[in-house]
Amino acid sequence: MAKNPTPILVTGGTGTLGSRIVRRLADDDGETEVRVLSRGPAPAQGDGQRWFTGDLVAGSGLADALTGVDTVVHCAHVPGSPLDEVSAGANLLTEAAKAGVRHFIYISIVGIDYVPFRYYKGKLAVEELIGESGLPSTILRTTQFHELLDWVFGQAESFPFIPVPSGFWFQPVAADEVAEHLVELARQEPAGRAVDMGGPQVRAVEGLAESYERIRGRRQRPVRRIPLPGKTAAAFRSGANLAPGHPDGKQTWEDYLQRSAGERKD
Secondary structure (H helix, E strand, C coil): CCCCCEEEEEECCCCCCHHHHHHHHHCCCCCEEEEEEECCCCCCCCCCCEEEECECCCCECHHHHHCCCCEEEECCCCCCCHHHHHHHHHHHHHHHHHHCCCEEEEEEECCCCCCCCHHHHHHHHHHHHHHHHCCCEEEEEECCEHHHHHHHHHCCCCCCCEEEECCCEECCECHHHHHHHHHHHHCCCCCEECCCECCCCCEEHHHHHHHHHHHHCCCCCCEEEECCCCHHHHHHHHCCCCCCCCCCCCCCHHHHHHHHHHHHHC
16 A cells, blocks of 8 residues: 655745755655645746745745644745744644644754854754744754855945955855754754764855855955954854854765856856
8 A cells, every 4th residue: 555645844945055955845746735825826837846825924924724634844944034934933833733743843953052143042042932832843953054144245246355354253154054954853853952963164254255266256355354243243243153062964064156157157
């Protein structure tokens, strides 16, 4: 008798991380019924996914998406509004409990206990809600993605120099590798707080910027350090955003830049 596919719902399934998780789940030889929750309509080509339109912050469309779901992988995020981040998490947890979800997985960020960044406070509040919900869960904290730093440096393309915050350190990790790990966690029993996942190297932001300009840059601009005041900047200078004991990623920053530069040319 054929085994019924396991229904897994991915929120944020069109984003940097969520889209990668959806692709991996869809390639598992029919073992998974992949559901995607998004605020937008389904694309013309769904690649075998079941698409559900809903709004996490408003709490609309969630009940239908969660009906019969075994596992939720919550990747949707609202970086511009910590309150909306918390509302989205609370609404999803409430409906997931009603639906009898057996594994709730949340992607979070290393150091949110110590870095008083508003968005990080929202993520930490969602973690606390997960613990209070009683749902079997797995929370994975990772360091910053290569893709995020790429975007940040790209915002200064018109500048005559690359501005970087003085004294900051990062441990960038590949979104592809995080997606692979989250799919593995989805196949396992709930782990509570999973072991943090970091990139292969702890790097000063100046060196990351210099590599960006050497590989991607057209003008070979200099890097200029900008001192930043405040508790959030102090936390980044202290390394609170790092996981040096867990260099789990394999792709380095330079490997990512070379690969993505080649993809852009193709």
